[in-house]
Amino acid sequence: MKLAVASGKGGTGKTTVSVSLAITMAQRKRVAFLDCDVEEPNGHLMLNPVLQHKEMVAVLVPEIDEQKCDSCGYCAEICAFHALAVLPGNTLVFPEMCHACGGCWNFCPKQAITPVDNYIGVVEEGRAEKVRFVHGRLNVGVAMSPPLIRAVKAKAKNDELTIIDVPPGTSCPAVKSVEGVDFCILVTEPTPFGLHDLDLAVQVLHQLKIPCGVVINRSDGLDLTVEEYCGRCKIPVLQKIPLDREVAEGYAAGIPAVLVKKEWGELFSELMDKVEEVVSS
Amino acid sequence: MKELVVISGKGGTGKTSLVASFSVLAGEKIMADCDVDASNLHLLFNSSVIRQIPFYGLKKARISEELCVKCGDCEDYCHFGAIDNSFVDGLSCEGCGVCKLACRAGAIEMVEHIAGQIEFSDTEYGPMVHARLGVAEDNSGKLVAEVRKMARQIAEDKNYELIITDGPPGIGCQVISCLSNADLVLVVTEPSRTGIHDMERVLSLVEHFDGRAAVCINKWDISASNTGEIEDICYSKNIPVVGKIPYDMTVYNALKNGIPYIRKKDSPASTATLGIWDSLLKML
Numbered sequence: 001m002k003l004a005v006a007s008g009k010g011g012t013g014k015t016t017v018s019v020s021l022a023i024t025m026a027q028r029k030r031v032a033f034l035d036c037d038v039e040e041p042n043g044h045l046m047l048n049p050v051l052q053h054k055e056m057v058a059v060l061v062p063e064i065d066e067q068k069c070d071s072c073g074y075c076a077e078i079c080a081f082h083a084l085a086v087l088p089g090n091t092l093v094f095p096e097m098c099h100a101c102g103g104c105w106n107f108c109p110k111q112a113i114t115p116v117d118n119y120i121g122v123v124e125e126g127r128a129e130k131v132r133f134v135h136g137r138l139n140v141g142v143a144m145s146p147p148l149i150r151a152v153k154a155k156a157k158n159d160e161l162t163i164i165d166v167p168p169g170t171s172c173p174a175v176k177s178v179e180g181v182d183f184c185i186l187v188t189e190p191t192p193f194g195l196h197d198l199d200l201a202v203q204v205l206h207q208l209k210i211p212c213g214v215v216i217n218r219s220d221g222l223d224l225t226v227e228e229y230c231g232r233c234k235i236p237v238l239q240k241i242p243l244d245r246e247v248a249e250g251y252a253a254g255i256p257a258v259l260v261k262k263e264w265g266e267l268f269s270e271l272m273d274k275v276e277e278v279v280s281s
Numbered sequence: 282m283k284e285l286v287v288i289s290g291k292g293g294t295g296k297t298s299l300v301a302s303f304s305v306l307a308g309e310k311i312m313a314d315c316d317v318d319a320s321n322l323h324l325l326f327n328s329s330v331i332r333q334i335p336f337y338g339l340k341k342a343r344i345s346e347e348l349c350v351k352c353g354d355c356e357d358y359c360h361f362g363a364i365d366n367s368f369v370d371g372l373s374c375e376g377c378g379v380c381k382l383a384c385r386a387g388a389i390e391m392v393e394h395i396a397g398q399i400e401f402s403d404t405e406y407g408p409m410v411h412a413r414l415g416v417a418e419d420n421s422g423k424l425v426a427e428v429r430k431m432a433r434q435i436a437e438d439k440n441y442e443l444i445i446t447d448g449p450p451g452i453g454c455q456v457i458s459c460l461s462n463a464d465l466v467l468v469v470t471e472p473s474r475t476g477i478h479d480m481e482r483v484l485s486l487v488e489h490f491d492g493r494a495a496v497c498i499n500k501w502d503i504s505a506s507n508t509g510e511i512e513d514i515c516y517s518k519n520i521p522v523v524g525k526i527p528y529d530m531t532v533y534n535a536l537k538n539g540i541p542y543i544r545k546k547d548s549p550a551s552t553a554t555l556g557i558w559d560s561l562l563k564m565l
Contacts, residue, residue: 008319010292010450015475039451040290040482042475080339080377101377102360140482141489143422143454168292168450169318172419175372191536193297197319203416208372222537252504254474 002162002181003275004210008197010168012189013217013241016251018165019046020258024268026130030160033128035135036177037167038121038148046256049133051126057136057151058117059144061095062104068112075104075113096143121148125155132160146176153177170200178205183279184212185238185271190223198226202233213238213278215271236278239271282436283565284429284444286315286463290479292450294471295499298532299554300447301325302543304406306558310443312404313432314411315425315459317397322447323411325541326404336412336427338396338420339376342369348388355380355389372417397424399431408435422454429459443565452486460487465564466494467523472507480511484518494520495564497557501525521564524557526550
């Protein structure tokens with residue numbers, strides 16, 4: 001099963017939930033943890049994996065053959081992303097704008113353009129005890145993360161429980177990360193920000209037709225508005241995780257919640273049971 | 282005119298609560314909420330939307346059933362896997378127009394596509410520009426640029442001296458789009474391993490684009506040792522730490538009540554925030 005952990009709002013506890021869930025479930029079955037928050041990957045700071053394999057990820061960008069180019073300007077004209085500019089005698093490429101659509105290198109009238117690799121980041125793989133670990137690290141200054149997210153997701157295997165840590169937000173990085181999963185856990189917090197962004201995340205998942213359930217993190221017992229919302233939208237509340245100073249301090253030091261409080265293992269087992277129940281029904 | 286951009290790398294470190302409090306303290310200014318995926322600043326104000334304009338994203342391909350000869354060329358040329366059996370998947374289409382170039386039957390046109398809304402609001406602390414990106418839309422970097430442009434225009438019209446911009450999390454296109462021509466970038470971090478890691482990446486980003494950065498540490502007393510490490514990192518990079526905000530339930534309670542926490546005067550967090558604001562004004 002492929003399971004995504006997402007939130008809309010940042011800092012609600014996605015990594016706390018995904019890491020603790022991975023550690024708990026790895027006692028029972030084969031588990032892979034895929035950190036798709038390639039802009040700010042955090043899973044490795046909590047799981048401390050031994051990284052054994054590293055692979056550079058590239059996207060294609062145009063390279064101009066100055067000998068063949070006659071500065072006709074057609075490439076710049078057809079580029080929807082403004083990644084090319086043609087000056088007299090000189091054609092400039094802005095790789096950070098390029099979406100690798102292939103328009104310029106397929107349709108240059110002088111065949112003066114060829115695609116070349118532009119490295120945008122790395123995918124690293126390893127093990128954190130029983131958990132198979134994969135994450136992506138986007139190079140600083142690179143604008144577009146989806147190709148790297150795809151490369152991380154390509155490391156998923158069918159015979160494992162795959163847990164995907166999704167970046168915050170509701171635009172392309174989040175969408176690319178959740179696409180194709182069987183279920184999505186939405187982590188929220190009982191604040192107006194948490195609820196507002198939960199609603200946005202729910203709309204994205206509905207549009208993608210991905211079933212979802214909610215985990216209320218830092219629950220202070222005053223979560224009625226979140227529960228009312230979930231009731232109205234017919235989304236199950238899968239688990240509540242209490243507000244706990246010890247867990248917060250553990251997090252600060254890079255210790256997963258489930259290792260700070262061993263008894264919380266039960267909380268995450270229950271969460272997985274409920275997910276399986278919803279998926280199978 | 283000066284623009285202060287507030288970002289964090291990691292989400293949930295307190296950017297928006299801090300920006301809302303700055304908005305209470307600042308004189309004449311305009312607020313720009315550039316977290317266009319999940320804008321939250323309006324939730325801390327009494328705001329009403331006075332005007333909305335559509336945000337056009339990149340166009341999307343449309344295939345005419347009548348003209349299409351089912352040759353499959355468009356599908357072969359599409360690098361995004363957005364065309365299947367002469368049907369365009371709007372979510373995958375990035376609007377490059379390559380299919381239109383490839384189509385020999387002239388069956389494809391690129392059609393305008395509204396990807397979101399830009400909204401202009403009045404709040405008790407001044408005007409605000411914010412946006413709603415459509416669900417599962419891309420091109421959010423361009424929307425961020427539009428929000429900032431509109432805010433600057435209003436500030437110019439009203440002769441305001443300051444723009445306060447609430448930025449998105451991460452280090453990708455939206456954040457990059459927030460950095461160009463910013464006068465000062467405030468990075469809000471927290472003393473956790475993840476907070477430190479993400480702060481270092483976002484500071485590298487600001488440096489990469491030749492920006493001027495300052496750091497403030499939220500909930501600093503959660504871990505005094507991590508706070509010390511953050512101060513050391515900033516010292517070695519020659520980046521000023523403009524203040525440390527203690528862990529204070531006042532902030533959380535204000536958020537739950539939908540008001541900027543600075544309005545709860547004399548709380549430890551408010552006192553620290555006054556000091557930060559003074560430092561930022563001096564830097565600006």
